[in-house]
Amino acid sequence: MDLRFLDEAPTAVERDAVDAVLGPPESGWDGGIRQDADLRYARGGHASRERRDLLLPALHAVNDRVGWISRGALDYVCRRLTVPPAEAYAVASFYAMFALHERPRRVVHLCTDIACAAAGSGALRDRLAARLGPPGGGHGPSRGAEAPDAAVTWHESPCLGLCERAPAALALQAGDPARYAVAAPAVAEDVDALTGGGPGTAPGPAGSGNGHHPGPRTTYASAPLPGNRPEPAPASAVPDAGSPDHVLLRRIGRVDPLSLDDYRAAGGYAALREALRIGPAGVLREVNESGLVGRGGAAFPTGRKWSATAQQPDTPHYLVCNADESEPGTFKDRVLMEGDPFSLVEAMTIAGFAIGARTGYLYIRGEYPRALRHLENALALARERGLLGTGIMGSGLDFDIEIRRGAGAYICGEETAIFGSIEGQRGEPRTKPPFPVEKGLFGKPTVVNNVETLVNVLPILLMGGPAYASVGTRDSTGPKLFCLSGGVRRPGLYELPFGATLRDLVEAAGGVPGGRSIRAVLLGGAAGTFVRGDELDIPLTFEGARAAGASLGSGVVLVLDDTADLLATLVRVAAFFRDESCGQCVPCRVGTVRQEEALLRLRSGASSPDRELPLLREVGRAMRDASICGLGQTAWNAVESAIDRLGLFAEPPSAPGGPRATVEDTHQTAAPESGAATEEAS
């Protein structure tokens, strides 16, 4: 392509960071020094452009090393990959974690989403604002703008997936290696520590912090930013870790998540061995018979998705693991990836085997540095031992996994937006049909599965499909993870077989603290629905929730007690959808803005429910009916249920009653595995 570049040179550091991902340039045609031979023939072309999917990793490399993406750096990335600068800018500016203007190397992300707001993130926000000025501003008071290296900035963040330890804050610091620190639950001193200190003085190679063995190179250093408390072990998120009843969580807390030997000693890779024994058709049969449905929110039968993809004549087939867990209140996939990363690697290998894919992409959200480190370690060790790559376990199976890291965009968890993000395009959802099983990643047949869904495949193969199907209820089989947060005594990740009621779950978490009562429970996250405190008998099954006009979504159970400010929660939900809309279609792009404005008017008292509720309903209905993807289609769910179910704004009971019949369908589409699946089902 005949591209025009800005002719701004990258710094040596920026060039190194990009070359570390892309390899050194081959000629003047792809960003290297021009040689005599370059004048006689052209190189690159298609070969360079076919690496477009490395755009996002290359942008990450610069952002991780320098802290922001300069014009010179973007120009260099474009030359290396033959990407038009306007397109690369379009991609880079899509993501919240990338900066296109110079900023300090350390960025503190303070979660102000539902669970953290209920746990007091407001005070932390005020403290950060007092120390560093408004969000995005900033240099520390003691560190002037003349020394951006030593300074820090901050942003309010959507859910960081640390809800069991709310309120949470995450600091990321660019460098070689990049470093991070997590404070959760965060108190004022923790936030001070995240903003304090300079860049780490002891760089050391990444991933070498455990002292025993050098370990594979990982994106983030294993030691946290100096001056911060170490993060509690992954198992701390599971209050009843070690329970003999656990199936999905059985290794959490029992094995060293960095040790492949531990994993194998605890039953790891037995399922893959079984899969290789029974063959791809056998795996498909077991998964079909298990009744497993997607755990990302859409509840589409996994076996059907796999079988449909396996049958496609077009090749290659791809597997995508959707680990872009961003639904506010959801943290189950994080715990699985941090605490038992090899299980996901094994499950992806089995899925790839079953659907005939040689490459699997693991798309993990950018706000999960520890899960990323554990997975990078797991992949490296698995490759070393012949559990990934060619001839896995001495069989003829060839399969490998590439990690792709998101950069702060909830929409990329939508099952078609994730393709765009991986391909190096903007993370915009695509129109269905065609469905991913026909035309998915790179236009090829693709299976997209959520982390929890994939991990369920291990017990299915070990128990057999029919035995798995006998767990739970007839229509909701197997175990399920629930992310409990908010006003309960022991928030955390709980594993229960399908069939328990909401009350059972709240009681398992110790109930609400004395003197408190439950005002509302948000089921399914921001895209989900509120139920009342007197509706705890709702069975936590797909059919039970549906019958109650709610939905399980991704398994979020966020308890709001009588002290919670419901209207503030709704305003936060509305702000979330406005921030996370990709902007492609009008109903969502503008509708989410108008929804937030109406709620702000209601909060300030500038207008009355009589006036605003009809407007909210009309905007909400159009978003639900006419948006392209599940994000817009569910952006009004929580608000609607707060109005109709909780009676917020005390509308007369004669108002069009109850959540609409379509609530459960539409709601599910927001969550990762989404829309297509539901439509496919219909």
Added chain:
Amino acid sequence: MTEPVLLAPPRRLIDATIDGEPVRVPEGTTVLEACAGAGTEIPTLCYGDTLTPRNACRVCVVEVEGARTLAPACSRKLEPGMSVATDSERVRHSRRMVLELLGSSVDLSTTPGVAEWNERYGADPDRFGPRAEPAALGVRDARRAGEHEPGDGTEAETVEQPAKVDNDLYVRDYSKCIMCYKCVDACGDQWQNTFAIGVAGRGFDARISTEHDVSLPDSACVYCGNCVEVCPTGALSFATEFEMRREGTWDEGRQTETTTVCTYCGVGCNLTLHVQDNRIVKVTSPHDNPVTHGNLCIKGRFGFQHVQRRGEGERR
């Protein structure tokens, strides 16, 4: 003139129903095409007759029986037995809301058809409150994805900002931009392959932008004007049109359109010269012209000044 005969494989005919009337169309026909054939008018904004449908604006949504959500007529293909309603209550509601949401956030004053559609669907774009003040130039371009300043809700946020005038040939007035993606597609791999612009940012702050919002002369733009050709709202316009509109002298009723052949090279592009008061004020190309499909280069599109240079005595 003889037309080339395209020997595409024969397409199976399928039967479907639109608004209760049976239709028989070749497989692969979109709802919009079938409706056009049946004489049913469906409003469109982001649809372009020379471009792949983006189905972004959602003003063309129709109700497909049995589907959970509405479907964009521009891209949804008819399937055997499909029953489509193009004017149901659900359809009318979503169309009205799309018109209201767009009308409240974008300047649609030069978008053909909108006034009539507002009337037809009963849309009232002013219902969301007074419009917020336009942003200063550059403010929207500097916004970070995933962040916004929540106001108090008393003003309806808009995309309005001053027009970008950075070259002599055409003007980008993004107050009028509905984000239809057509300019990006025309500039990119669907026609021009110049890739000077993309959609930057996210959500309500998404905008059409060059890299780092550099001015057009610093960008890859080659001034073919093919983006202007496809812009449905007048956000992109000839500098002549922009100036005349500002002066209040733009009057399409007084304009004539003459289609001729470009004299610059031997390709033979059709030009349609829009002439007002004996001056060429705009150049387009017929979208059904097999040479251009509506596309031109800088010479055909903007190189007309010499024709009307008639010596000092005759200049105004």
